[in-house]
Amino acid sequence: EDQVTQSPEALRLQEGESSSLNCSYTVSGLRGLFWYRQDPGKGPEFLFTLYSAGEEKEKERLKATLTKKESFLHITAPKPEDSATYLCAVQEFNAGGTSYGKLTFGQGTILTVHP
Amino acid sequence: ETGVTQTPRHLVMGMTNKKSLKCEQHLGHNAMYWYKQSAKKPLELMFVYNFKEQTENNSVPSRFSPECPNSSHLFLHLHTLQPEDSALYLCASSHQFGQLSGNTIYFGEGSWLTVV
Numbered sequence: 055e056d057q058v059t060q061s062p063e064a065l066r067l068q069e070g071e072s073s074s075l076n077c078s079y080t081v082s083g084l085r086g087l088f089w090y091r092q093d094p095g096k097g098p099e100f101l102f103t104l105y106s107a108g109e110e111k112e113k114e115r116l117k118a119t120l121t122k123k124e125s126f127l128h129i130t131a132p133k134p135e136d137s138a139t140y141l142c143a144v145q146e147f148n149a150g151g152t153s154y155g156k157l158t159f160g161q162g163t164i165l166t167v168h169p
Numbered sequence: 170e171t172g173v174t175q176t177p178r179h180l181v182m183g184m185t186n187k188k189s190l191k192c193e194q195h196l197g198h199n200a201m202y203w204y205k206q207s208a209k210k211p212l213e214l215m216f217v218y219n220f221k222e223q224t225e226n227n228s229v230p231s232r233f234s235p236e237c238p239n240s241s242h243l244f245l246h247l248h249t250l251q252p253e254d255s256a257l258y259l260c261a262s263s264h265q266f267g268q269l270s271g272n273t274i275y276f277g278e279g280s281w282l283t284v285v
Binding site for chain 2: 058086088090095096097098099100103141143145156157158159160161162
């Protein structure tokens, strides 16, 4: 059974204190790994898709990387507005080699950045 | 503002009531999804529709009944719910379910459901 595990469950940072969030996954065939940001009371907002080991993507203070077993979301010099829950999800190939399209999510990491 | 709009944003209903959640997407997508998000649990896929046809039912109880009249609209009809069904219900859409190329899923703001 596919599993997606995110760590830590919660992370508190001071403004400017860089850190990383982890997403470990076990799937039979990874089609894509997705990162979303979710603010309280709102739906998840798409951030990145990573498709192959070694791939990296950046957006403002966020940088996502991918290996064959895990993905990291690096946050450089965070600001209070980066406070949110960050969700990781995997999309798998089926036996026929096509993508089902559905996502399996981790439980999320709650990030709080203090001024 | 997202390309996926959900109404109502908040709903309180009794266990004997019948209500519906509505979702509309303005992204030109052909696949639509219902997800459930409960406290301290990962998002759970409930239903998938691809070109108006249901392609996934993730063992959802029959008290949840989806309807997809066209590729832009999706409903979730609710009846005789239980208090444990209280959660955030998220609608989402993507280009096409089962498509090999990139298939990013975009979410709406969600409908907060409280069953009393």
